[in-house]
Amino acid sequence: MAEPMVEVFIFETKQFLEQLEQIALGSEEQGGFSVDDVNEIFRAMHTIKGSAAMMMFDQVSTLAHSVEDIFFYIRELKPAKVDATAITDIVLNAVDFMRIEMDKLEAGGTPDMSSEELRNYTKDFLRNFKVENGHDPDIDLRKVKNAKKSEDQATPEPEPPKKQYYIGAAKQPAPVQEAQSDDAVHVYEATIFFQQGCEMEEVRAFGVVNNLKEKVIELHHLPEKILEDESATDTIRDLGFRLFFTSKLNMDDIKAELDQTIFLDHMELKELASTAECEYWPSQETIAITALENSEPIKPDLPAGVAGPVRQKPQPKPSTEGAQMITVRVDKLDKLMDLVGEMVIAEAMVTQNPDIAGLELDNFAKAARQLHKINGELQDSVMALRMVPLEGTFKKMNRIVRDMTKKLGKKARLVLVGESTEVDKNINEHISDPLMHIVRNSVDHGIEMPEVRAEAGKDETGTIILSAENAGGEVVLKIKDDGGGLNKEKILDRARKNGIINKPESELTDQEIYSFIFAPGFSTKEKVTEFSGRGVGMDVVVSNIKSLGGKVLVDSEPGMGSTTTIKIPLTLAIIEGMSVAVGDATFTVPINYVSRSFRPAEGEIFRDPDGSEMIMVQGNCCPVVRLYDVYSVPGAITDPTDGILMLLEAGDTCFGVMADKLLGVQEIVVKPVPKYISRRVKTTGISGCTLLGDGSISLILDPQQVHNNIFD
Amino acid sequence: MDDEKVFQEEEDTQKDKYLTFSLGEEVYGIDIKVVIEIIGIQKITVVPEVPEYVRGIINLRGKIIPVVDMRLRFKRDFREYTDRTCIVVIEVNGVLIGLIVDGVSEVLDITEKNVVPPPDLKASQNKYIRGIGKTEEGVVLLLDWMKLFSEDDQEMFDEMNADTAENREAAE
Numbered sequence: 001m002a003e004p005m006v007e008v009f010i011f012e013t014k015q016f017l018e019q020l021e022q023i024a025l026g027s028e029e030q031g032g033f034s035v036d037d038v039n040e041i042f043r044a045m046h047t048i049k050g051s052a053a054m055m056m057f058d059q060v061s062t063l064a065h066s067v068e069d070i071f072f073y074i075r076e077l078k079p080a081k082v083d084a085t086a087i088t089d090i091v092l093n094a095v096d097f098m099r100i101e102m103d104k105l106e107a108g109g110t111p112d113m114s115s116e117e118l119r120n121y122t123k124d125f126l127r128n129f130k131v132e133n134g135h136d137p138d139i140d141l142r143k144v145k146n147a148k149k150s151e152d153q154a155t156p157e158p159e160p161p162k163k164q165y166y167i168g169a170a171k172q173p174a175p176v177q178e179a180q181s182d183d184a185v186h187v188y189e190a191t192i193f194f195q196q197g198c199e200m201e202e203v204r205a206f207g208v209v210n211n212l213k214e215k216v217i218e219l220h221h222l223p224e225k226i227l228e229d230e231s232a233t234d235t236i237r238d239l240g241f242r243l244f245f246t247s248k249l250n251m252d253d254i255k256a257e258l259d260q261t262i263f264l265d266h267m268e269l270k271e272l273a274s275t276a277e278c279e280y281w282p283s284q285e286t287i288a289i290t291a292l293e294n295s296e297p298i299k300p301d302l303p304a305g306v307a308g309p310v311r312q313k314p315q316p317k318p319s320t321e322g323a324q325m326i327t328v329r330v331d332k333l334d335k336l337m338d339l340v341g342e343m344v345i346a347e348a349m350v351t352q353n354p355d356i357a358g359l360e361l362d363n364f365a366k367a368a369r370q371l372h373k374i375n376g377e378l379q380d381s382v383m384a385l386r387m388v389p390l391e392g393t394f395k396k397m398n399r400i401v402r403d404m405t406k407k408l409g410k411k412a413r414l415v416l417v418g419e420s421t422e423v424d425k426n427i428n429e430h431i432s433d434p435l436m437h438i439v440r441n442s443v444d445h446g447i448e449m450p451e452v453r454a455e456a457g458k459d460e461t462g463t464i465i466l467s468a469e470n471a472g473g474e475v476v477l478k479i480k481d482d483g484g485g486l487n488k489e490k491i492l493d494r495a496r497k498n499g500i501i502n503k504p505e506s507e508l509t510d511q512e513i514y515s516f517i518f519a520p521g522f523s524t525k526e527k528v529t530e531f532s533g534r535g536v537g538m539d540v541v542v543s544n545i546k547s548l549g550g551k552v553l554v555d556s557e558p559g560m561g562s563t564t565t566i567k568i569p570l571t572l573a574i575i576e577g578m579s580v581a582v583g584d585a586t587f588t589v590p591i592n593y594v595s596r597s598f599r600p601a602e603g604e605i606f607r608d609p610d611g612s613e614m615i616m617v618q619g620n621c622c623p624v625v626r627l628y629d630v631y632s633v634p635g636a637i638t639d640p641t642d643g644i645l646m647l648l649e650a651g652d653t654c655f656g657v658m659a660d661k662l663l664g665v666q667e668i669v670v671k672p673v674p675k676y677i678s679r680r681v682k683t684t685g686i687s688g689c690t691l692l693g694d695g696s697i698s699l700i701l702d703p704q705q706v707h708n709n710i711f712d
Numbered sequence: 713m714d715d716e717k718v719f720q721e722e723e724d725t726q727k728d729k730y731l732t733f734s735l736g737e738e739v740y741g742i743d744i745k746v747v748i749e750i751i752g753i754q755k756i757t758v759v760p761e762v763p764e765y766v767r768g769i770i771n772l773r774g775k776i777i778p779v780v781d782m783r784l785r786f787k788r789d790f791r792e793y794t795d796r797t798c799i800v801v802i803e804v805n806g807v808l809i810g811l812i813v814d815g816v817s818e819v820l821d822i823t824e825k826n827v828v829p830p831p832d833l834k835a836s837q838n839k840y841i842r843g844i845g846k847t848e849e850g851v852v853l854l855l856d857w858m859k860l861f862s863e864d865d866q867e868m869f870d871e872m873n874a875d876t877a878e879n880r881e882a883a884e
Contacts, residue, residue, distance in 0.1 A: 342774050585758055631760035674769060675807055676778045676861075677759055684761050689769065689776055697757035697771050 009055050010102050011327065016044040017095045017102070018392065024095070025398050028088040033074060041091065042071040048098065054206065057105075060098055063115035066122040067094045073126060079133035090122055092399070185217060186247055187272040188254055191240040195265040205241040208258070212245065215257060219245040240268075330425065333386055340375075340382045341669035345691045347375050348666065379667075387422040390468050390477075393432045394419040397439045397466055404443045411460050412447045412481075414439075417467035423475050427568055430548050431477070434541040438479045438564050439464065441538070446483030446562060456559065458482065470570070474550075474592075477566040486556035491516050514554045514562075518542040549687075551704075577668045577690070579698055580646065580659035582627045583636035586698035587659065588668055588690055589648060593703040597646040597662060605640050615656055617647060624656040625706070631684075636660055650703040657706070666692070670700060685709055730820050730845065732852055733800060733813040735782055740813075741820065741845060741852040746802045750816055753797040770810060772801065779810035785860075786840075804861045820847055827854065 023040050027033045033041075045068040052061035067090060074082065097118055101111035130136065192208060205221070212219060222242040223235045247254060255269055351368045394416050401414045423431070447453075447462035454460050465480045488510065495501050495516045501508070518538045545552050550568035569575070577588035578597075605615050605624055613624040624645065628636030637643040637660045645656045668690040672678065685706035686699045730741035731750075756768040756779055765784035769776050779799055784790060796815040801808060822845035830841045830853075842856035 345774070633758065633760075671776050673759075674776060674778045676809060677762055677766065677769065686760070689757075691771055691774065691776070695771055696755060697769055697776060699757070699759070 006055065006105065009051055010106050012051065013048055013098065013102055016048055017099050020044050020091060021095050021399060022395055024088045024091040025402060028084050028402075030084075032082055032084050033071075033087070035075075038071050038075050042068060042075060045071065045094075050206070054210075057101070057111050059113060059115040060101055060111055063094055063097060063119050063122075066119045066126075067091060070122065070126050070129070073130065077133070077135060079129065079135070081132055083129075086125065090125060092403075093118055094122070186250065186254075187274055188243075188245055188247065188251075189268075189270050189272055190243040190245075190254070190258060191268045192243065192258065193240045193265045193267060194236065205236055208241065208243070212243070212257065215249055215254075216245040216247040219243065328385075333382075333425075337382055337386065340379050343375060344379060344667055344669055345695075347371060348692070349695060383424075384422075386425045388425050388428050389420050389422050390428060390431075390475075391419040393428055393435065394466055394468070396432065397435060400436060400439055401443055401464065404440065405447075408444065409449065410443065410447050410462065411450050411453075412443055412462040412464055415463060415465045417465060418469050419466075421468040421470060421475060423568070423570065427475070427548055430544055431566075431568070434544045434552075434566065435466070435477070435479070437538065437541045438566075439466065442479060442481040442483065442562075442564075446481040446485075448484050452484075471567075474567050474569055477568070478563055479566075480561065480563040482561040485558045485560055485562050486514055486517070486554070488513055488558070495519070511553070511555070514556055517554065518552065575668060575670060576665060577698075577700065578646070578665050579663040579668075579692065580627075580644065581661050581663055582631070582659045583633040585631070585633045586663065586692060586696065587627060588666075588698045588700045589646065589657075589703060590700070591665055593648045593650060595647045595649045595654065597644055599643070600640045600645050602641050605645075615645070617654070617656075620654060622647065622654045622656050624658060626658045628658075630706070648703040648707075650707045653707060655703075655707055657701075663692075668692075668698070668700070673699075728821055728823050730822055730852065730854060731800065731816060732818055732820055733798070733811075733816040735786065735814055736788055739817065739850065739852050740782075741822065741854045742800070742802065742811075742857060743854075744819060746804060746857055748801040748803050748808065751799050751801065751810075752795075753793045753799060753812070767812060770799070772808070772810075775808065777801065777808040777810050779812055781812040783812070783814070802857060804857055807861075809861060820845075820852065822847060822852065822854070 020041060023037050027037050045064045049061045049064035049068060052058075052064060070087065070090065073079070097113070097115055101113060104113075105111050192205070194205075209219065209221060221244065222239075249257070251269070251271055258264070258267055258269065351372070356364070397416075398414055401412055404410070405412045442464050443462075447464070448456070450460040453462065463482050465478070467478045467480070469476050491513055492501075492505065492508075495513075498519065500516060500519050518541065542552055545566055545568065548568050550566055553565045553567075554562060555565070556562035576591040578591050578594050579586055579588045600615060605613050607613050613626075614621050615624050616622075624640075626636075626638075627633065628638070640658055643658050643660050644662055645658050646662075647654060647656050670688045671690060673686060673689055685702050685708075687702035687705070688700045690698050690700055692698050726743075726745040729744040731744050731747050732739050732741045734740070751772070754770055756770055758768040759766070759778075762768075765781050767779050767781050767784075769778050781790070791814070793812070797812060798816050799810040799812055800816060801810050803809075826846045827843040828846070829843050840856050840860045842854045842859075845852040845854050
């Protein structure tokens with residue numbers, strides 16, 4: 001993993017990118033950019049620019065700069081004609097570019113892709129944009145803002161007049177003192193001018209400060225706030241970047257150090273007799289007070305006549321808000337989760353200890369109940385820590401629908417329902433790709449072209465409803481479109497070609513036919529498009545969902561659209577399970593699969609001619625398996641009337657498993673089967689193991705797999 | 713047991729040190745650096761459909777680890793577990809595995825010059841023996857744990873494939 005600083009950079013930038021994307025999409029929908037949106041985008045781009053430059057990722061930072069310029073223009077001159085779609089495109093392209101670079105960086109690479117094309121496009125766009133709105137394309141906004149003349153850009157700026165900012169006169173520098181002993185502290189004043197048009201002066205200035213940090217004892221600079229204050233750029237450009245510092249290095253070394261500054265035009269360096277001579281040398285108290293009062297950064301007085309448009313500078317958020325959120329590494333949460341899991345087991349070990357079995361211990365029982373309650377709450381809170389709303393993932397789909405409808409010439413809108421539903425962070429991360437595939441499919445295959453829709457008497461704009469809800473221990477996600485629905489014939493045809501039909505066609509149910517689209521390499525689309533048709537996708541969806549312990553169903557009505565339903569367990573780590581004993585072994589079944597358990601009466605279980613056992617339950621004939629048989633456990637009860645039959649529901653089917661006796665329902669912490677063994681038992685229906693109260697191990701059955709193994 | 717002492721020792725002092733254990737008549741040695749701890753025999757949960765020598769899984773203070781019976785692994789007869797039977801927990805490539813052995817003896821220093829390569833016998837299982845160490849009391853067969861457990865995986869894979877193939881045939 002990258003070093004902490006890079007990690008934070010990636011994290012923050014990604015958050016900004018997400019924010020940018022949402023704002024841009026929202027603005028497009030509204031057909032324009034509100035003042036708040038412009039400010040938000042401007043600020044986000046500005047911050048990305050600053051931090052990227054700090055990290056030396058020039059391509060990202062210059063791109064951010066060019067986008068920032070557009071919004072700067074919008075903000076300052078409020079052009080009348082704003083092409084929201086085109087600007088949204090620019091923002092989104094930039095966001096995409098940066099996102100790719102961030103991913104690269106995260107994977108340990110260097111973000112080195114050239115953003116020149118995008119940048120040039122953005123610049124050209126801005127020029128045209130300005131012309132369209134009757135402004136001079138070469139207009140220098142920063143100067144407009146400062147009510148300065150924008151002519152003669154080519155000639156270097158005249159030496160800025162020395163101004164007095166703060167108390168204390170601008171004294172003439174004392175003559176450079178003769179070589180002092182090496183450890184003497186020198187006081188310097190340096191004014192740095194950057195080259196004309198090097199842009200991002202504030203970032204360069206920040207670099208200077210950073211470089212000097214190690215070499216100096218105390219350092220102050222004007223403007224004081226470099227990155228936070230938007231006027232810093234202008235100040236640095238006009239008046240130079242002024243540094244006041246004390247250092248043990250002698251004049252030549254300092255000069256050499258400063259000379260390395262990139263884009264340095266010229267600089268003035270003088271040595272002062274003492275800090276008192278500095279124009280700006282705040283005492284420690286002043287700094288502290290400034291920091292406290294710091295709602296507005298200290299700014300040097302600008303020359304008179306800086307009427308300029310009123311800037312809507314967003315007020316810095318109150319600092320208390322920041323304290324309510326902290327960012328925690330996921331592995332720390334995982335560790336905590338593990339510990340809570342251990343505690344759940346430890347609690348059971350104490351309260352169900354064989355040493356106290358059968359004893360009447362009132363006080364102990366009371367204390368144990370209290371412990372149980374607290375443990376339960378602790379467990380809930382830890383789980384809640386890992387829960388995140390699906391909102392972010394859902395909103396990403398907006399972008400996909402937008403991009404696709406635009407490219408395909410279709411009209412569709414995405415409706416989000418229940419996006420505040422919370423799921424485990426792991427699930428949230430893994431659900432994103434499958435959802436994307438399904439939504440893409442809906443737009444590409446489902447929603448018809450506007451003409452076709454109109455002909456069919458439907459609204460030209462298709463609707464895709466993405467909904468999420470909690471149902472029991474599961475999250476149910478539905479992607480419903482009102483498109484043409486799945487073409488059964490086409491699917492069948494394709495399935496025949498791919499040779500994946502494994503039973504007589506006449507026996508296939510609609511559901512079974514539809515589920516062929518989840519087979520690898522399956523696509524009914526004749527042409528491969530950018531978005532879908534390659535036939536990879538739906539099988540990825542299924543395997544991703546399955547790895548989360550979930551399932552996918554698809555249903556469709558010709559002409560009315562199709563619905564894809566994904567069901568995923570809310571959390572994967574702690575589940576409620578019913579434990580049963582079989583001989584010496586213990587098996588646990590997730591409780592939501594168990595529909596009922598009972599002791600079958602004599603003769604209730606019957607055999608078909610092949611010897612398979614089954615039982616009639618409420619008019620349904622359910623197959624029966626004997627666990628000891630499947631897992632060859634010795635010493636189990638073989639007579640069904642002495643044992644217990646658990647009726648399990650897996651998917652649409654129901655089947656019975658026979659065990660010796662029920663051990664009870666318990667919260668269990670799912671632990672993976674050791675790798676050494678898991679390769680083997682993958683197919684046998686054991687999805688994990690858990691520790692029981694007495695420290696013994698129970699194997700967790702996956703009813704779905706057991707069912708598949710035994711009956712397919 | 714020596715494990716307390718072993719834990720406190722530094723990495724470089726673990727060189728040339730072997731934990732010896734007995735399997736029937738023979739004495740085997742395993743590098744001390746892969747040995748995590750030695751525990752007595754405890755309740756083993758049987759896992760279905762694994763080779764016979766994988767006896768199952770045990771609970772080691774909340775961690776669930778597989779245990780392998782070394783007698784069965786080397787195709788000896790199964791012997792009932794006794795008080796002397798130990799589980800040597802080793803870590804190979806980050807995976808914890810318990811080895812069931814007849815009993816552990818001691819930690820021996822066997823320098824490289826006292827180790828001779830095993831003879832190249834086709835019939836023997838010498839591929840899991842890295843060398844034969846000479847000591848005052850006799851010889852110690854030094855286990856090649858790396859090979860033993862990486863090949864285990866391979867073997868298990870093969871067996872599994874064979875199994876499923878058989879099952880399929882049987883089903884049809």
